[in-house]
Amino acid sequence: MSVVLGISALYHDAAAALVVDGEIVAAIQEERLSRIKNDPSLPFRAASACLHRAGLEARDIDTVVYYENPYAKLERVLLSLMRAFPRTWRQFPRALGSQLGSKLWVIDQLAEGLGVERKRVEFVSHHESHAASTFLCSPFEDAAVLVVDAVGEHASTSIYRGKGAALTGLQSVDYPHSLGLFYAAITAFLGFRVNEGEYKVMGLAAYGTPRYRDEFAKLLLAKDDGSYKLDLTYFAHHIGVENGFSRKLESLLGPRRPSHRPWNLGTDEDQHYANVAATLQLVTEEAMLGLARQAHTLVGSANLCLAGGVALNCVANARILAESQFDRIFVQPAAGDAGGALGAALLGAQRLGEGRPKALSTAALGVELDLSRALNVATEMGLRVRRVDSPADAVTAKLAAKRIVGIASGPSEWGPRALGQRSILALPQERDVRERLNRVIKEREVFRPFAPAVSAERSSEFFLGVDGDMSPFMTTVCSVREAHMESLHAVTHVDQSARVQAVTAQGAPLLHEILAGVARHNDMPIVLNTSLNGRGEPIAASATDVLSFFARHPIDALLIGDLMIERGS
Amino acid sequence: MVDMLEAARLTPSVERAALYLRHAADESRHAKLFLARSAEIRREQGHAPLASPTADTEGLFAALGEEFFLAFVHLGEAVALGQFRIYIDYFEAKGQSANHALLAGISTDECRHEEYTRSLLVALSGSEDAAKKAISRARRWRAWRAWRRIGRNLSGGLHGLLMVSLYIICAPLALLIRLVTPPKGGWRQLK
Numbered sequence: 116m117s118v119v120l121g122i123s124a125l126y127h128d129a130a131a132a133l134v135v136d137g138e139i140v141a142a143i144q145e146e147r148l149s150r151i152k153n154d155p156s157l158p159f160r161a162a163s164a165c166l167h168r169a170g171l172e173a174r175d176i177d178t179v180v181y182y183e184n185p186y187a188k189l190e191r192v193l194l195s196l197m198r199a200f201p202r203t204w205r206q207f208p209r210a211l212g213s214q215l216g217s218k219l220w221v222i223d224q225l226a227e228g229l230g231v232e233r234k235r236v237e238f239v240s241h242h243e244s245h246a247a248s249t250f251l252c253s254p255f256e257d258a259a260v261l262v263v264d265a266v267g268e269h270a271s272t273s274i275y276r277g278k279g280a281a282l283t284g285l286q287s288v289d290y291p292h293s294l295g296l297f298y299a300a301i302t303a304f305l306g307f308r309v310n311e312g313e314y315k316v317m318g319l320a321a322y323g324t325p326r327y328r329d330e331f332a333k334l335l336l337a338k339d340d341g342s343y344k345l346d347l348t349y350f351a352h353h354i355g356v357e358n359g360f361s362r363k364l365e366s367l368l369g370p371r372r373p374s375h376r377p378w379n380l381g382t383d384e385d386q387h388y389a390n391v392a393a394t395l396q397l398v399t400e401e402a403m404l405g406l407a408r409q410a411h412t413l414v415g416s417a418n419l420c421l422a423g424g425v426a427l428n429c430v431a432n433a434r435i436l437a438e439s440q441f442d443r444i445f446v447q448p449a450a451g452d453a454g455g456a457l458g459a460a461l462l463g464a465q466r467l468g469e470g471r472p473k474a475l476s477t478a479a480l481g482v483e484l485d486l487s488r489a490l491n492v493a494t495e496m497g498l499r500v501r502r503v504d505s506p507a508d509a510v511t512a513k514l515a516a517k518r519i520v521g522i523a524s525g526p527s528e529w530g531p532r533a534l535g536q537r538s539i540l541a542l543p544q545e546r547d548v549r550e551r552l553n554r555v556i557k558e559r560e561v562f563r564p565f566a567p568a569v570s571a572e573r574s575s576e577f578f579l580g581v582d583g584d585m586s587p588f589m590t591t592v593c594s595v596r597e598a599h600m601e602s603l604h605a606v607t608h609v610d611q612s613a614r615v616q617a618v619t620a621q622g623a624p625l626l627h628e629i630l631a632g633v634a635r636h637n638d639m640p641i642v643l644n645t646s647l648n649g650r651g652e653p654i655a656a657s658a659t660d661v662l663s664f665f666a667r668h669p670i671d672a673l674l675i676g677d678l679m680i681e682r683g684s
Numbered sequence: 685m686v687d688m689l690e691a692a693r694l695t696p697s698v699e700r701a702a703l704y705l706r707h708a709a710d711e712s713r714h715a716k717l718f719l720a721r722s723a724e725i726r727r728e729q730g731h732a733p734l735a736s737p738t739a740d741t742e743g744l745f746a747a748l749g750e751e752f753f754l755a756f757v758h759l760g761e762a763v764a765l766g767q768f769r770i771y772i773d774y775f776e777a778k779g780q781s782a783n784h785a786l787l788a789g790i791s792t793d794e795c796r797h798e799e800y801t802r803s804l805l806v807a808l809s810g811s812e813d814a815a816k817k818a819i820s821r822a823r824r825w826r827a828w829r830a831w832r833r834i835g836r837n838l839s840g841g842l843h844g845l846l847m848v849s850l851y852i853i854c855a856p857l858a859l860l861i862r863l864v865t866p867p868k869g870g871w872r873q874l875k
Contacts, residue, residue, distance in 0.1 A: 150686045151739055194865060200851075200858030208847030273874070284874035292869045308735075336869070344869025353867070376732035409871075488698065495702035649712075651736050659693045659701060666709040 117467040118175050120162055121460025122225060123182040123244070123452050125218050127153045127310045130453035131161035132480075133169055134460040137469030139252070141165035142480040142529040144453045147656035153310055154653075157221070158456075159228050164482055168526070173230045180463035182455030183241035185221050187268035189214050195291060199354040206355025239462045241267025241455065243275075243282065245422035248458030250277035253445035254474035254584065259414035261406055264423030264451070265295035272342075274410045277420060280471045285413050291353035292345045294402055295425050297335055300350055300359035301395045305388050306372035309359065310424075314531075317430055318563045320396035321610040322380050323389030330367050331398045341409030343402055378560050389562075400431045407439040417442040422458075426450040427531065429614055432591045436582060444582070446590035448478045448530030457529075477622045478534050478588060481527030482656040486676040489658035493680055496662065500680045507625060509679050510672075511632030514542050514642065518671035519552065521647050521664065524625040527656040532589045533646035534616055535568060535626030537654050537661070539670060541605075542633070543567055543643045549605040552643075556668050558650040564614065567606035570630040570640035571617040577603065577641060578615050586617035599639075606643050616644060685711040686741035691753060694745050703800060710793045721786050751808050752825075755818035758801035759826065765794045 121132040124145070132142035143165055145151075145158035166172060192210055196203045203210075217224070226233040239247075245262040260275035260282065271293030276283045290296075299309045302316050336344045349367065352359040358371075365371055372388045379385050407419060419441040421432065427450050436444050447454050461472065493500040503509040506524070513520045519541045528536045539556065541548045543565075553559055566589060567578075574581040578593040585591035592612045595603050606613050620627045626644070634640035647655045649668055655661045658675055665673045665680060673680040685708045692704035715737070723733035745753045768791040775784035806815040 149741060149743075150689050151741060194861055195867075197854060197858040197861045198865070198867065200855060200862075204848060204851055207851045208844045211847055211850075212843055270872075286871040287874055288870065289868065289872055291867050338870060340871065342870040347867070373732045375735045488701075491698040492692075492701045492705065495698050496705060651738065657693055659705065660689065663689055663692065663705050663708055666705055667712045 117464060117469055118169075118171060118177050119460045119463035119467065120165065120176050120179045120229070121182065121244075121456040121458065121463060122158060122162065122179060123455035123459065124157045125155055125221060126452055127155045128451055128453040129155050129158040129161070130449065130456040131158045131165050132457040132460040133165035133171075134464045134469075134472065135169055135171075137464050138472045139457065139461075139475070139480065141168040141526075142449070142457050143482060143527070143656075144449070144529070144653070146653040147482060147527060150653060150660070152651055152653050157224060157228060162229060168483060176229070176231050176235065177467060178463045179225055179229060179231055179236045180459040181221060181225060181236065181238040182244040182452075182459040184238050184268050185219055187240070189219055191266075191269050191290060195353050196355065202354045210355055237463065237466075239459050242270045242273045242287070242423075243284070243462065244455035244458035245450075246273070246275040246277070246282050246284075246420075246458065247462045248454040249420040249422040249426075249445060249447040249450065250275070250282060251280070251461045251471050252447050252457070252475040253277075253418070253420050255416075255418040255420065255443070255445065257416045258418035258420045258445070259410035259416050259441070260420045260422070261410045261426075262423045263294050263403065263406065263421070263425035265299060266290040266293055271295060272406060272423075274406070274413055276414045276416075280465060286409070288342050291347060291350075292343060293352070294335075294343065294399065295423065296350070296352045296359060297345055298395065298399055298425065298428075300352065300364070301391065303358035304360050304364060304368065304371045305392060306374040306376065308374075309357075313424070313427070315560060315563060316392045317396060317428060318560075318608070319389055319392040320430070321393070321608050321612070322562055323386065323391070323393030325394040325397040326390045327368065327394040328398075331394050333367065334364070335398055335402065337402055337405055341405035341407075343405070378562060380562065396428075396430060399425070399428060400434045403428070403431045403435055404438055407435045407441065411440045419444045421446045422450050422454060424451040427590065429585075429589070429591045430612070432585060433580075433582075433593070433612075436585070436591065437580070443584050444591075445584045446588065447475065448528070448532060448534070448588040448590065450590065451531070453530070476587075476619070478528045478530055478532070479526045479536050479623070480529040481536075483526050484523055484658045484661075484676055486658065486678065489662065489675045490678055492659060492662055493675075493678065496666070498662075498665070498680050499683055500678055502677050503674075503679045504677075506674055506677050506679070507628035507632050510540065510629050510674050511636060513672045514540060514629070514633060515636045517542065517545055519548065519556065521661070521670045521673040522625065522629075523647065523655065523658070523661040523673070523675045528654065530588070532616075533644065533654055534587075534589060535618060535623030535644065537647040537656065538568075538626070539645045539647055540568075540629065541643045542637075543603050543605040543641055544637070544639075545605065548643060552645060556649070556670060557645065562609075564608040565606050565643050565645050566614040566616060567603065567641050568616040568618050568623075568626055568630065568644035570627065570634065571619045573634070573640050574615065574617045577639070578613060581615055581617050583617070586615050587619060587622050589614055589616045591615075602639070603641065606641070685715070686739045687744045687753075688757075690741065690743065691745040691750070695750055700750075700804060703804070707797055707800075710797070714790050714793065717786055717790065721782065724782070751805065751818055752822065754801050754805040754808060755815070755822035756825065758798060758805055759819055759822045761794055761798040761801060765791060765798055768794060
């Protein structure tokens with residue numbers, strides 16, 4: 116038996132993934148257990164939870180694989196700080212403190228924290244981890260692999276050839292030129308938090324018009340071969356400034372938007388920022404298309420695997436599928452840095468002689484529910500809790516009665532999307548649902564769309580171009596068919612798109628059953644599906660997190676396993 | 685709040701888990717009330733509201749064990765309650781009814797938190813005396829943490845000075861790096 120633990124940490128979204136005998140057994144982000152959103156700290160809780168799921172202990176681990184090369188990373192940090200001398204004098208002490216204080220010793224810290232021998236802890240490169248995390252989990256025998264993120268050791272974009280179980284690196288664009296950091300800088304300019312606000316920018320973009328093409332052409336210079344270059348005078352990531360943009364960018368696009376000012380898209384001022392978001396999104400999509408075309412030219416495969424934080428841009432993914440030469444695209448659900456843990460574990464397993472795992476068919480790789488504890492704690496809290504014979508029927512009945520219902524079923528999801536294991540559901544036909552969810556429960560900006568979950572078998576009746584590889588993990592968007600736009604108002608974005616989850620019985624069994632029940636009620640196997648978390652919180656994972664969510668947010672009912680909890684005394 | 689959630693997840697007792705979850709819900713409500721009031725005040729002054737504070741945790745339950753954790757939380761609640769009472773009197777004297785009502789409402793919860801953590805601590809430690817000892821230990825630990833914080837700030841300053849000196853010494857290296865490895869856009873071949 117081979118047991119490999121993959122680890123990603125110390126930038127954002129730390130995670131652990133466990134591969135046993137070459138198969139993926141568990142994958143968990145540290146934030147789900149520490150309850151700190153995007154927690155970057157070494158994921159000892161997640162590692163322990165992964166081992167617990169497999170019934171293993173630390174002494175059973177053959178290899179621990181860290182997702183990047185800490186020494187190459189230190190080299191890059193030092194080089195870029197020195198290159199920008201003397202403008203980096205403020206950042207130098209902090210960056211060096213962080214690198215020499217902890218990041219450089221990560222291998223030793225992992226060995227000590229996990230209780231394994233130092234010689235059993237290895238590392239692979241950042242982009243190789245990303246590439247492995249998507250290609251090795253994909254259903255493709257061969258594929259071009261495109262990794263686009265902020266930065267790894269040196270590369271910020273890279274192209275690999277995937278064939279069988281082998282990955283071959285072909286080309287890279289190196290830091291400080293980075294599509295991820297370009298998107299991040301404008302995200303910060305728009306007043307959102309980097310590494311968290313990018314989804315909001317994507318949602319906001321649909322409310323704007325891409326009016327600033329000329330201005331953006333100065334920021335990102337795309338070449339015919341798909342590569343690109345940033346005009347660094349507009350940016351500040353390379354000199355270590357946190358928001359990533361310079362004053363020159365404000366001279367070009369106007370003053371930055373103050374963070375946390377409530378949005379009002381009826382004002383000219385906020386419409387300007389929506390236009391900036393729209394231009395950013397368009398330019399990013401075109402850059403991604405250029406990269407995809409180059410990947411196709413180099414590899415020649417009909418399949419593309421995407422990874423890295425930019426691969427979570429589902430609007431760009433949809434355009435790549437529609438407009439590039441690729442027939443199929445796969446994006447692993449945790450495409451960002453967390454996914455590096457999975458890739459590292461799979462590469463570690465290969466080093467031990469294991470082959471590729473089965474293609475990923477579900478994101479339910481996380482924390483299991485302790486139902487007996489849930490029942491006891493809920494009872495002790497004085498909640499109205501009862502066991503139900505058919506959880507799906509119980510939820511369907513609540514939805515049909517226009518209720519908003521939380522569900523927790525099986526292991527929690529891997530990646531940033533709630534895919535039916537820790538979700539809040541409602542019927543999308545209800546006009547006031549979106550408003551209530553946005554304002555009272557999720558407390559988020561009104562321009563952010565909600566996503567529909569639809570039974571995979573009937574998805575094409577309601578949506579155009581549902582993709583069988585990406586839609587199960589909600590990593591692309593489709594158009595809502597015109598005939599259903601009115602009835603699906605709550606899950607249709609302003610540009611008539613929807614970030615559809617095509618639900619299969621294998622991927623999310625309870626949600627699939629609920630959709631069948633909903634179809635019996637109104638002949639539309641569709642629900643609004645949003646994540647079971649409040650503003651600024653990670654998605655709930657354990658039974659106590661789920662109960663805590665119910666105690667703090669006014670949803671109408673909650674299903675945990677076969678326990679139905681309702682409001683009222 | 686995050687520490688209370690962790691406590692609810694890790695405690696072996698279902699009863700205590702329920703109490704910790706209620707406590708976490710109270711803290712979450714308090715944070716929202718403070719944020720809403722802060723937004724009102726900032727709006728009156730023509731400013732945008734502040735961001736929700738990011739949750740943080742020190743993993744206290746796992747690090748301290750349940751008994752010491754309870755002593756620490758109890759002490760924290762008692763200190764907070766004392767400070768709240770000062771503010772309540774102050775706002776009452778100033779006639780700031782909204783601020784007074786906010787703190788008076790929250791202090792009722794804080795009072796309950798102080799009491800229940802004390803009762804749990806006595807039950808868990810086995811006697812009133814043992815609970816007192818745990819609270820004294822928690823008080824000493826708080827002082828030690830404060831001292832460490834000062835130490836961290838001092839060493840941070842020293843580290844900054846040393847690093848800036850090192851940075852200046854590295855100036856020739858910076859010139860060399862610029863000459864030898866200028867940042868390049870475009871593709872680099874990996875094979």
